[in-house]
């Protein structure tokens with residue numbers, strides 16, 4: 024069932040910030056990590072997303088070693104004003120050093136990284152600029168201070184952080200308002216619910232869950248087994264052969280609820296997330312990643328689906344049973 028008759032709800036991006044579609048689009052897989060991409064279909068997916076009310080498009084400077092930002096440039100040029108772009112700095116890997124996974128949050132790195140991102144994206148201002156990961160070698164105040172200067176200079180509109188601890192979010196927010204916190208959140212990864220989500224609600228920070236479909240694992244029992252051998256996810260513990268049967272038993276629960284409602288497992292996983300955000304009173308814009316229009320339509324429709332209390336109870340215990348740590 025793909026109910027597209029109901030408009031995608033809207034959510035504030037940070038307290039007092041712009042009103043955006045309550046679902047964004049993760050663009051990472053269009054350029055790296057998830058196997059070959061049909062470029063024409065990926066481009067059509069971007070256009071369809073905007074038609075359906077999706078306004079936040081998520082990338083990072085390291086996705087495809089810059090290629091993902093460059094891929095978005097044409098779409099952004101055609102849709103400036105309607106489409107907001109979120110990108111990230113922090114990983115230092117480049118086309119010359121693709122295996123260098125070290126981090127830098129030094130102000131001089133941030134100042135150079137933003138110029139490269141602006142150029143690749145072909146925009147004058149980045150709508151949302153995230154610290155991709157905390158580099159503990161640099162005091163947080165120095166990095167956030169450098170990010171705030173980018174706002175003053177008009178290079179960036181709003182600031183975001185990814186995967187930080189509660190005290191880091193509080194400290195950063197006191198230096199400059201943090202509009203968004205991007206962290207993993209799904210039926211399989213619920214650690215942000217205890218402290219981070221209530222803190223985000225208190226501070227008026229919008230949560231932007233990444234991998235809301237468990238990197239695809241939550242979409243069907245066959246998902247991991249069907250991946251090509253070069254897919255980066257096969258290196259992740261949750262996709263490891265010894266954990267697949269255990270995790271598939273959990274996905275079977277999601278599929279059973281989906282079947283009872285005539286929806287898909289992916290929609291069930293997303294509807295659960297929207298329900299949890301409502302229960303926690305936090306503004307949320309998940310960014311499921313897809314390169315296909317049919318899946319995008321399915322995911323967008325999930326923003327207005329409702330699960331019963333019995334469904335929520337049945338799904339409540341899954342995360343504790345997941346095999347393999349999250350990475």
Ligand SMILES: NC(=O)c1ccc[n+]([C@@H]2O[C@H](COP(=O)([O-])OP(=O)(O)OC[C@H]3O[C@@H](n4cnc5c(N)ncnc54)[C@H](OP(=O)(O)O)[C@@H]3O)[C@@H](O)[C@H]2O)c1
Nearest residue numbers: 049050051233234235236237238239242289311312313314
């Ligand atoms: N801040 C960070 O550290 C961080 C880390 C990871 C990701 N991210 C961001 O978050 C975004 C989303 O995360 P993710 O892509 O890793 O994981 P995800 O959204 O949980 O899952 C994406 C996977 O699910 C598949 N999929 C999507 N919708 C589907 C549907 N309705 N039915 C069946 N399969 C479906 C996609 O395949 P197809 O593409 O083939 O449709 C893709 O393989 C990324 O694109 C990226 O922008 C951020």
